[in-house]
Every structure is written in structure tokens, then in C-alpha cells.
Amino acid sequence: MVKGLNIFILLVVALFIGGCTPEADSPQQAKHSVETQVSLPAMPLLHIQPAIYDLGDIKEGEAAIATFIIRNNNDEPIEIVDVQAACGCTAAEPDSYLIPSGSFTQLKVAVDTTAKQQDIKKTVHITDSLGNKAVATLKFNVVDNPHANKVMQSKGIFEGNCASCHFEPLKSVSKGADIYALGCAMCHGVDATGAYAPALLGHTDAEGLSAIIAHGVGKPQMPGFAQENGGPLNPEQMHALVRWLMELPAEKDAKD
Numbered sequence: 001m002v003k004g005l006n007i008f009i010l011l012v013v014a015l016f017i018g019g020c021t022p023e024a025d026s027p028q029q030a031k032h033s034v035e036t037q038v039s040l041p042a043m044p045l046l047h048i049q050p051a052i053y054d055l056g057d058i059k060e061g062e063a064a065i066a067t068f069i070i071r072n073n074n075d076e077p078i079e080i081v082d083v084q085a086a087c088g089c090t091a092a093e094p095d096s097y098l099i100p101s102g103s104f105t106q107l108k109v110a111v112d113t114t115a116k117q118q119d120i121k122k123t124v125h126i127t128d129s130l131g132n133k134a135v136a137t138l139k140f141n142v143v144d145n146p147h148a149n150k151v152m153q154s155k156g157i158f159e160g161n162c163a164s165c166h167f168e169p170l171k172s173v174s175k176g177a178d179i180y181a182l183g184c185a186m187c188h189g190v191d192a193t194g195a196y197a198p199a200l201l202g203h204t205d206a207e208g209l210s211a212i213i214a215h216g217v218g219k220p221q222m223p224g225f226a227q228e229n230g231g232p233l234n235p236e237q238m239h240a241l242v243r244w245l246m247e248l249p250a251e252k253d254a255k256d
């Protein structure tokens with residue numbers, strides 16, 4: 001009975017789709033072709049694509065880099081005779097200054113974001129040998145780089161905006177492996193074999209280990225992680241984490 005009903009519904013749906021598609025399609029197609037006819041603008045003779053390149057967020061200190069296409073829509077070859085970057089910090093150079101008719105070259109633009117803030121717009125003005133002009137615009141938003149300028153030397157990882165990555169995520173996990181991955185791996189290495197901070201393998205004293213994690217080592221990079229010391233971990237989480245760490249193999253496996 002149920003099966004029969006299903007097949008019936010399928011049939012109805014199939015008929016519905018079959019019946020509707022051609023009707024739905026044709027007005028759409030018609031509309032589409034009208035749109036392309038109407039909205040097709042005359043191609044600029046010197047054409048930069050995209051006109052505006054939006055890189056989104058870039059961390060302060062990292063380079064903002066974009067590649068534009070410069071197209072020659074003239075009937076004859078052109079030479080790029082002038083490239084004006086709107087500020088000294090913008091590097092902008094076409095791959096080739098000579099562009100055959102109907103061909104293109106690439107324009108790489110790079111901006112150093114050091115000490116820049118928020119919404120930045122850089123323009124590069126291009127002029128060709130026939131007098132055509134075009135503008136390439138590079139946009140990006142410079143965001144704070146939490147690890148720039150070695151700020152971590154003096155500031156604790158649970159303070160200010162550091163907490164959004166080093167503290168908050170820990171509140172919602174309960175398994176030892178997850179707590180480790182979110183709260184410790186970033187410094188002690190993904191498999192606890194050490195990275196920025198020492199390896200955590202071979203601990204034999206669970207209580208001692210627990211005490212170090214709970215109280216920290218007196219450095220802002222390794223503060224106390226237990227709630228009673230202002231950290232994110234409750235007693236159950238502390239327990240799960242220590243048990244997970246104690247079960248790790250005592251030595252690095254034959255990787256190095």
C-alpha cells in the first residue's frame with residue numbers, strides 16, 4: 001500500500017515537472033536573451049578585469065596581492081606606456097608591455113599592509129600607446145593580527161581578544177582529545193610532541209601533571225587552565241584531559 005502510494009506520488013511529480021519545464025523555460029530564455037542584448041556595454045578598448053578586486057580580510061603585515069587582466073580590444077597592437085600606482089607602497093607591473101590586438105597580459109599588484117588599518121582602496125592607472133586609459137582597483141580590509149609584534153611575550157593568552165581563540169573554545173568540549181586539540185595543540189604540537197612549547201609525553205605522575213595544568217608555570221603563555229585559577233576548564237575537563245595525556249605513548253614514534 002505504502003509502496004503503491006510512493007510510486008503514485010513519483011508519477012505525479014514526474015508529470016508535473018515534465019509538464020512545467022518547457023513552459024517555465026521559454027519565458028526565462030526569452031528574458032535572458034533580451035537582457036544580454038540590452039545590457040551588453042561597448043567593450044572598453046583597454047579593458048581591465050576585474051575593475052575592482054576585493055581581497056576581503058588581510059591580516060596586518062601580510063601582503064595584499066591581486067592579479068588583473070589587461071585586455072587589448074583595439075584593432076591594432078598597443079604598448080602600455082604608463083602605469084601609475086596611487087601610492088608608493090603599491091607594486092604594479094604588467095607581465096608584458098606589448099599587447100597584440102585581441103590579446104591580454106596580466107597585471108600583478110602588491111601592497112604591503114604593515115601598520116595599515118581597516119578599509120583600504122588602491123588604484124592603478126594604466127595608459128596605452130593609443131591614449132586609452134583604464135583603472136584597476138584593489139580593495140581589502142586590514143584586520144588585527146593577534147600574533148604580530150610578539151605581543152605574546154608580555155600578554156597572557158587568556159586576556160583581551162586572545163581569549164576568543166585560547167580560552168572560549170575550551171568551555172564547550174568534554175573529551176580529553178578535544179580539549180587538547182582546542183587548548184594545547186597550538187603550542188605543544190598536534191600530537192603533544194612539542195612545538196612552541198615542550199612535548200608533553202612520558203608523564204608518569206598524573207597529580208603532578210594536573211597541578212601544572214591547573215596552576216600554569218607562572219608565565220603568561222602557560223597560565224593556570226583550571227576554573228579555580230581563572231582558566232576555562234572545570235574539574236571534569238581537567239580530569240579527562242590529564243587522563244588522555246597519561247595514555248599517550250611515552251616517546252615520539254619513529255618519526256624522527
Ligand code: HEC
Nearest residue numbers: 146147151152155156157161162164165166186187196221
Ligand atoms: C584567531 C585566533 C587566535 C587569537 C585571537 C590568538 N591566538 Fe595565539 N594562537 C592561535 C593559533 C592557531 C596558534 C598556533 C600557532 C599558529 O598557527 O600561529 C597560536 C599560538 C600562540 C602562541 C604560541 C607561539 C606561536 O606564535 O605559535 C602564543 C604564545 C599565543 N598564541 C599567544 C597569543 C596571545 C598573547 C594572543 C592575544 C594577544 C593570541 N595568542 C591570540 C590562535 C590565536
Ligand code: HEC
Nearest residue numbers: 157183184186187188197198200209212213217221222225
Ligand atoms: C600559548 C601557548 C600554550 C598553550 C596554549 C598551552 N601551553 Fe603548556 N606551556 C607553554 C609554555 C611556554 C610552557 C613552559 C615552558 C617553560 O617551562 O619555559 C608550557 C608548559 C607546560 C607544561 C610543563 C611542561 C614541562 O615539561 O615542564 C605542561 C604540563 C603544559 N604546559 C601543559 C599544557 C596543557 C595540557 C595545555 C592545554 C590545556 C597547555 N599546556 C596549553 C605554552 C602553552
